[in-house]
Amino acid sequence: MRRIALLSLIHDRSKLVASIAGVTFAAVLVLLQMGVYAGFLTISSATITHMGGDVWVMPRGTEVLDSVEILSSGTRSAVGAHPCVSDVRPLVFVWSFIRKAGGTRDSVRVVGVERGRGPIMPWELERGLPSDLEGPGRVAVDAFDLGKLQIQGDPIGARLDIGGQRAEIAGITQGVRSFTLLPFVFTNIRDARRMAGLGDGEANYWVVDLKDPACAEQVMGDIQRNPQLMAVRREDFVTMTQNYWIGGSGVGPALGFSALLGLIVGVVVVGQTLYTMTKDYERELATLKALGATSWELVRFVGWQAGFLALIGSTLGSVIAFMTTGAAAAGGLTIVLSSSVMAVGLGAVILMCVAASFMSIRKVLKLQAAEVFK
Amino acid sequence: MTSELSVLLRAWDVRKTFEDGALQVPVLHGVTLSVHAGQLTLLMGPSGSGKTTLISILTGLLRPSSGKVELCGEPISELGDGQVSAVRRRELGFIFQTYNLFPALTARDNVMEVLRLKGMAAGEARKRAEDALGRVGLADRMKHRPGELSGGQKQRVAIARALASKPRVIVGDEVTGALDGQTALSVMEILRDHVTSSSAVLIVTHDHRLERFADRVVELEDGELAADRAPNRHWTSSRFDIRASQDQGKLP
Numbered sequence: 001m002r003r004i005a006l007l008s009l010i011h012d013r014s015k016l017v018a019s020i021a022g023v024t025f026a027a028v029l030v031l032l033q034m035g036v037y038a039g040f041l042t043i044s045s046a047t048i049t050h051m052g053g054d055v056w057v058m059p060r061g062t063e064v065l066d067s068v069e070i071l072s073s074g075t076r077s078a079v080g081a082h083p084c085v086s087d088v089r090p091l092v093f094v095w096s097f098i099r100k101a102g103g104t105r106d107s108v109r110v111v112g113v114e115r116g117r118g119p120i121m122p123w124e125l126e127r128g129l130p131s132d133l134e135g136p137g138r139v140a141v142d143a144f145d146l147g148k149l150q151i152q153g154d155p156i157g158a159r160l161d162i163g164g165q166r167a168e169i170a171g172i173t174q175g176v177r178s179f180t181l182l183p184f185v186f187t188n189i190r191d192a193r194r195m196a197g198l199g200d201g202e203a204n205y206w207v208v209d210l211k212d213p214a215c216a217e218q219v220m221g222d223i224q225r226n227p228q229l230m231a232v233r234r235e236d237f238v239t240m241t242q243n244y245w246i247g248g249s250g251v252g253p254a255l256g257f258s259a260l261l262g263l264i265v266g267v268v269v270v271g272q273t274l275y276t277m278t279k280d281y282e283r284e285l286a287t288l289k290a291l292g293a294t295s296w297e298l299v300r301f302v303g304w305q306a307g308f309l310a311l312i313g314s315t316l317g318s319v320i321a322f323m324t325t326g327a328a329a330a331g332g333l334t335i336v337l338s339s340s341v342m343a344v345g346l347g348a349v350i351l352m353c354v355a356a357s358f359m360s361i362r363k364v365l366k367l368q369a370a371e372v373f374k
Numbered sequence: 375m376t377s378e379l380s381v382l383l384r385a386w387d388v389r390k391t392f393e394d395g396a397l398q399v400p401v402l403h404g405v406t407l408s409v410h411a412g413q414l415t416l417l418m419g420p421s422g423s424g425k426t427t428l429i430s431i432l433t434g435l436l437r438p439s440s441g442k443v444e445l446c447g448e449p450i451s452e453l454g455d456g457q458v459s460a461v462r463r464r465e466l467g468f469i470f471q472t473y474n475l476f477p478a479l480t481a482r483d484n485v486m487e488v489l490r491l492k493g494m495a496a497g498e499a500r501k502r503a504e505d506a507l508g509r510v511g512l513a514d515r516m517k518h519r520p521g522e523l524s525g526g527q528k529q530r531v532a533i534a535r536a537l538a539s540k541p542r543v544i545v546g547d548e549v550t551g552a553l554d555g556q557t558a559l560s561v562m563e564i565l566r567d568h569v570t571s572s573s574a575v576l577i578v579t580h581d582h583r584l585e586r587f588a589d590r591v592v593e594l595e596d597g598e599l600a601a602d603r604a605p606n607r608h609w610t611s612s613r614f615d616i617r618a619s620q621d622q623g624k625l626p
């Protein structure tokens with residue numbers, strides 16, 4: 001039955017092309033919408049993920065990474081005094097102003113960490129080294145933001161005015177973008193505090209590394225005895241931040257809706273093809289039934305065709321989605337086609353093809369062998 | 375004449391009434407009939423007399439409203455659908471006026487895929503398909519698709535498909551209906567050759583010229599057997615025009 005099904009499908013070029021286009025279209029749309037969504041999730045919490053740590057300490061009431069509450073230096077030593085804590089790393093993550101070449105002011109996100117502790121920040125330096133940010137006023141900005149910040153020519157060495165402080169570009173990051181589109185400015189902790197107007201020893205977050213992750217619960221409890229402080233596991237803070245931006249933004253339903261539209265178009269196009277195939281071959285299929293083929297064997301006529309369309313469409317769709325992802329990255333849009341995105345997306349496309357077979361399978365099952373003599 | 379054992383198709387008092395909504399359409403009014411091995415039997419009769427309905431019932435494609443049907447000894451009117459399918463798969467070959475070949479498949483694949491559906495291994499099925507096509511004179515047309523074959527050639531592919539599994543019963547409805555006179559006769563010759571002492575061919579037709587290939591002619595009229603006679607082997611095209619009879623659906 002495989003040969004009959006596939007040869008018949010291939011025989012009808014126009015239907016074949018139309019239905020492959022339909023599945024491909026649906027696959028591309030679903031994968032890209034999901035990839036954009038996954039990209040938003042990744043971007044919104046990228047700083048947390050890259051900073052690492054087991055427990056994040058922040059002012060009580062903080063909802064999202066992008067809050068701008070301040071922790072006093074005293075709380076750092078208090079947290080560090082806990083016997084299970086191996087390190088407490090400060091993170092300055094606060095918005096500030098930049099004065100652009102044209103004279104106008106714009107907002108930026110200043111990120112500062114202490115060098116030599118924990119993972120390297122920023123995480124994707126295209127030019128320069130993390131150590132280059134140690135000099136006074138040395139910053140790294142993203143290649144994509146250069147135009148927005150009105151920096152022309154070779155950016156390395158370009159002078160900036162951030163939060164009233166003189167700064168000089170010493171590094172260029174690649175694809176380090178924030179969900180809010182506020183340009184990231186990475187610098188050393190001292191300059192970050194000055195640009196953000198923070199006092200000595202202050203920070204927005206204490207990122208805590210534990211000697212033993214098992215004592216997280218206990219450490220968090222101890223820290224939270226201070227009514228000013230809140231301690232959250234890193235994974236939970238990632239989720240909180242993602243929920244804040246994505247959950248509250250309506251972006252999820254919007255992307256989901258487009259993906260659904262793609263699937264609906266796919267169901268209609270593929271369903272149409274499978275149905276007309278079955279209808280066109282009604283007489284031949286009835287003949288097979290008269291010759292003793294079971295209904296199950298006839299269902300495989302539809303099954304092979306649906307499976308073939310799903311396979312070709314998913315493959316083409318994946319290739320196009322990956323190519324689009326590359327092009328989108330160059331344009332500053334992060335699309336993440338992770339293995340789970342691929343699995344769920346292609347799973348949806350397969351389900352779509354199953355749904356599209358429904359009418360044809362019904363038709364095949366209702367086919368009367370006696371029709372052969374009509 | 376023929377022994378009890380060699381009866382391949384048998385109907386006892388078969389009645390059929392179609393229910394068309396509230397409308398009852400009685401078509402067969404108690405047909406009792408046996409089709410014997412070693413014979414080519416023609417089933418004739420005016421249009422609407424119930425010929426197609428009768429062979430559908432004899433082959434288990436339709437269920438009789440009452441009466442009993444046996445196909446190669448199996449009481450198919452009493453078996454479940456799955457069992458009837460299995461009997462058909464084993465014992466029957468069909469040929470149709472409209473050929474019913476898959477246009478995307480070559481002549482060989484059309485024959486071969488049916489054998490595959492009947493459970494035959496690919497290599498064996500290919501060999502059998504090639505043999506069968508050779509027997510109907512299409513050895514040089516194996517790789518042609520139906521669209522590249524004439525009507526007569528297509529019908530020969532359909533016959534090869536019916537023959538290839540070596541069924542004991544071959545049933546055809548108007549198998550020559552779409553063919554010109556000469557081609558019709560050559561197709562009948564092939565079917566005639568298939569009749570052996572253990573197999574039977576039952577053909578529905580309006581064409582009296584086919585009588586020369588037959589061993590027996592059964593005539594149906596208004597859903598009842600009107601005649602069961604020896605063939606008249608002297609019908610010729612000058613006395614009878616196939617097309618005219620088909621258009622009127624009546625015998626002259």
Ligand SMILES: Nc1ncnc2c1ncn2[C@@H]1O[C@H](COP(=O)(O)OP(=O)(O)OP(=O)(O)O)[C@@H](O)[C@H]1O
Nearest residue numbers: 392393394399401420421422423424425426427428
């Ligand atoms: N499924 C059905 N429902 C209702 N009536 C039917 C059905 N099938 C056949 N009939 C009726 O049964 C009668 C016999 O039909 P059948 O097809 O058996 O005739 P036939 O002898 O084969 O005619 P022809 O020579 O034109 O093919 C016709 O009046 C037809 O309208």
Ligand SMILES: [Mg+2]
Nearest residue numbers: 425426427547
């Ligand atoms: Mg008929």
